[in-house]
Amino acid sequence: MSTNSLSFAFRQRCESIATEQRYLLKKLAFDPLPAIDLANILGAHLQSTEQIGIDVDALNELMGAQNWSAMLFGANPPMIIYRPDHSLARLESDLMHELAHILLKHPYGRYDPATGKISKNSQHEHEADYLGSCLQIPRRGMQWAAQLGLTIDQTALHFCASTQMVEWRSRMTGIRLL
Numbered sequence: 001m002s003t004n005s006l007s008f009a010f011r012q013r014c015e016s017i018a019t020e021q022r023y024l025l026k027k028l029a030f031d032p033l034p035a036i037d038l039a040n041i042l043g044a045h046l047q048s049t050e051q052i053g054i055d056v057d058a059l060n061e062l063m064g065a066q067n068w069s070a071m072l073f074g075a076n077p078p079m080i081i082y083r084p085d086h087s088l089a090r091l092e093s094d095l096m097h098e099l100a101h102i103l104l105k106h107p108y109g110r111y112d113p114a115t116g117k118i119s120k121n122s123q124h125e126h127e128a129d130y131l132g133s134c135l136q137i138p139r140r141g142m143q144w145a146a147q148l149g150l151t152i153d154q155t156a157l158h159f160c161a162s163t164q165m166v167e168w169r170s171r172m173t174g175i176r177l178l
């Protein structure tokens with residue numbers, strides 16, 4: 001995940017958004033935030049590929065990738081299609097990334113007839129990665145985990161995140177866990 005292009009002000013804004021969305025859901029700053037709850041208050045519809053009977057191979061083609069877990073469609077209301085066959089931690093991370101695009105009001109990726117794929121703006125992708133990670137594990141959550149003396153594994157379990165995500169947030173925030 002490259003964050004070099006992200007300003008300090010943007011990173012601060014992401015932490016504020018993560019706190020604000022928890023507040024709107026009557027959660028504490030270090031509470032876990034399930035992506036489904038956030039999707040609900042943002043008015044985004046989550047549908048699994050199974051629910052809508054869509055062919056995953058066709059979506060792989062459209063995305064130009066096979067390792068996606070969720071993708072956002074600019075419908076009204078916005079719709080996120082996800083694959084139910086990935087781990088919950090991976091899915092939560094990918095759903096947060098898509099919800100971050102909505103929160104940051106990024107324009108939707110457009111289908112490019114020249115390549116047959118959906119074009120993406122790499123700066124927006126980095127921003128959504130960063131905000132998504134803050135939504136899943138905010139700085140206040142890392143501070144809370146450190147104060148309680150939680151391990152990386154325990155913190156990952158609390159936030160329904162992967163251990164790699166916790167380690168990454170530890171590097172980004174400079175907050176070390178056991």
Ligand SMILES: [Zn+2]
Binds near residue numbers: 098101124125128
């Ligand atoms: Zn994206």
